[in-house]
Amino acid sequence: MEITCTRRIEFDAGHRVMGHEGKCRHLHGHRYVAEFAACADRLDEIGRVIDFGVLKAKLGGWINEHWDHAFLVNEADEPLLEALFILDSPFYEIPGNPTAEVLAEYLCNTVAPHELKGTGVEVIHVRVWETPNCWADAHLWRGAAYRPPEDKA
Numbered sequence: 001m002e003i004t005c006t007r008r009i010e011f012d013a014g015h016r017v018m019g020h021e022g023k024c025r026h027l028h029g030h031r032y033v034a035e036f037a038a039c040a041d042r043l044d045e046i047g048r049v050i051d052f053g054v055l056k057a058k059l060g061g062w063i064n065e066h067w068d069h070a071f072l073v074n075e076a077d078e079p080l081l082e083a084l085f086i087l088d089s090p091f092y093e094i095p096g097n098p099t100a101e102v103l104a105e106y107l108c109n110t111v112a113p114h115e116l117k118g119t120g121v122e123v124i125h126v127r128v129w130e131t132p133n134c135w136a137d138a139h140l141w142r143g144a145a146y147r148p149p150e151d152k153a
Helices: 052-066 078-086 100-115
Strands: 004-015 028-040 070-074 091-094 121-131 134-139
Touching: 004 052, 004 121, 028 052, 028 100, 052 100, 070 078, 078 091, 091 100, 100 121, 100 134
Parallel strands: 004 070, 070 091
Antiparallel strands: 004 028, 028 121, 121 134
16 A cells, blocks of 8 residues: 655746647746655654654755746756846746646656655655646556546546
């Protein structure tokens, strides 16, 4: 059996999607929500996977420092990177288009393992909400028993 706990982190950021066929090719912003589902091999002495405050401090702290109120920019988007540099506007380079899917994968496979190193806890699911109606999921499949959280429509 796996027991998970989930922490929700909200942040504001701008982006554009290079090559998009619609409005998303233009600069715009979102009130993002990232949900991190964490698990451990066993509960701690208090009966937790990890304290929710630790997830907030480590994962929320990383998001606050790097992504909140910044532009999330495809590392290949040289014109936008140059403009943001000239304007002295905060930005973070993403390996690929900063879609909800790419952001979820980056948080799950890059940010969470680094920030939680040494805790004995692993983030196995990240959901990034781009709008209240649109989200993307990234999963680390540790075993057949894990299923992502059910949506409450």
